[in-house]
Amino acid sequence: MPESPVPTQLKSQESNNTRDGASASPSRGKAHAPFTSAATPDPSDAMVLARAQAGDHHAFAILYSLHKRRIYSLCLRMVGNIAEAEDLTQEAFLQLHRKIGTFRGDSAFSTWLHRLAINVVLMQLRKKGLSLISLDEAMEPAPEEGPGRSFGAPDLTLAGAIDRLALERAVADLPAGYRLIFILHDVEGFEHNEIAAMLDCSIGNSKSQLHKARLKLREALRSNAQQEARS
Amino acid sequence: MSNKYRKMSCEEFQAQLAEMIGSGENVSENEHIRSCELCRALLADLQTIADAARDLFPVEEPPEKLWEKIETAIKSESTNGTKGSSQHAPHPPKVNL
Numbered sequence: 001m002p003e004s005p006v007p008t009q010l011k012s013q014e015s016n017n018t019r020d021g022a023s024a025s026p027s028r029g030k031a032h033a034p035f036t037s038a039a040t041p042d043p044s045d046a047m048v049l050a051r052a053q054a055g056d057h058h059a060f061a062i063l064y065s066l067h068k069r070r071i072y073s074l075c076l077r078m079v080g081n082i083a084e085a086e087d088l089t090q091e092a093f094l095q096l097h098r099k100i101g102t103f104r105g106d107s108a109f110s111t112w113l114h115r116l117a118i119n120v121v122l123m124q125l126r127k128k129g130l131s132l133i134s135l136d137e138a139m140e141p142a143p144e145e146g147p148g149r150s151f152g153a154p155d156l157t158l159a160g161a162i163d164r165l166a167l168e169r170a171v172a173d174l175p176a177g178y179r180l181i182f183i184l185h186d187v188e189g190f191e192h193n194e195i196a197a198m199l200d201c202s203i204g205n206s207k208s209q210l211h212k213a214r215l216k217l218r219e220a221l222r223s224n225a226q227q228e229a230r231s
Numbered sequence: 232m233s234n235k236y237r238k239m240s241c242e243e244f245q246a247q248l249a250e251m252i253g254s255g256e257n258v259s260e261n262e263h264i265r266s267c268e269l270c271r272a273l274l275a276d277l278q279t280i281a282d283a284a285r286d287l288f289p290v291e292e293p294p295e296k297l298w299e300k301i302e303t304a305i306k307s308e309s310t311n312g313t314k315g316s317s318q319h320a321p322h323p324p325k326v327n328l
Binding site for chain 1: 248250253254273276277280281283284285287289291292293294297298301304
């Protein structure tokens with residue numbers, strides 16, 4: 001079985017992570033999470049991996065322990081539901097158990113696992129009906145939308161400061177297609193060409209959906225700010 | 232916003248904004264944005280949102296019971312013949328994390 005594809009720019013050392021201290025993330029090196037790169041593997045990590053690939057269950061348990069937070073968090077932010085995130089994490093590690101022997105070390109293991117988990121989530125989302133059709137529909141502006149909708153008095157801008165929880169709520173309320181692109185690009189750090197390949201859509205589609213997602217978030221945050229100002 | 236030298240209208244500019252941002256163009260140097268306060272504010276907000284996204288959704292710990300479920304599923308697959316191609320021992324020993 002061929003090794004799963006990985007983001008092309010993911011092979012750099014991922015040591016700049018500030019969030020969980022362990023794991024992988026895509027492209028830009030925007031770097032949410034670090035891991036051992038294929039080029040400079042931590043010898044002990046490499047040994048654990050090799051043992052797990054050879055069928056050592058205890059080593060597999062160590063891999064789970066090392067990667068569980070990153071994978072669970074990825075699933076949680078992609079689906080926004082704890083129960084589903086648990087199921088998807090379980091499925092991701094089951095897939096890992098089945099496929100770990102196919103990992104050849106062309107990329108960081110964490111990168112490979114990260115992509116495997118994303119594929120698990122995408123498969124689940126597709127089963128639930130998030131198809132390209134819905135992605136395309138999400139791209140079509142509603143009648144009340146359009147460029148003009150972005151206008152607003154300067155005093156209603158976000159002024160460079162955003163309440164994190166308010167933004168997380170707004171992201172959770174995004175339509176699934178928008179949320180997916182926003183999470184993959186702005187949160188996970190994938191590039192548009194990588195997202196297009198993952199979702200089997202055009203790069204322009206990915207750019208457009210991301211832009212519309214950000215516009216929707218801006219409207220939600222401005223609305224939120226207006227309500228707070230009134231109360 | 233009513234700079235006579237502006238080439239694009241706000242509608243035209245915003246219609247192209249997704250592509251401009253997505254292609255990594257330095258939008259702040261765009262002639263329209265330099266003369267249009269509203270579009271400048273829009274761009275600043277979008278940048279703020281993109282920057283804030285990096286700190287969203289802090290890493291969470293999965294429930295402890297999840298490993299037990301995974302172990303059980305692995306055992307089940309090993310016993311029943313796997314869906315995949317696992318070459319692992321049929322009955323992995325229980326590992327407490």
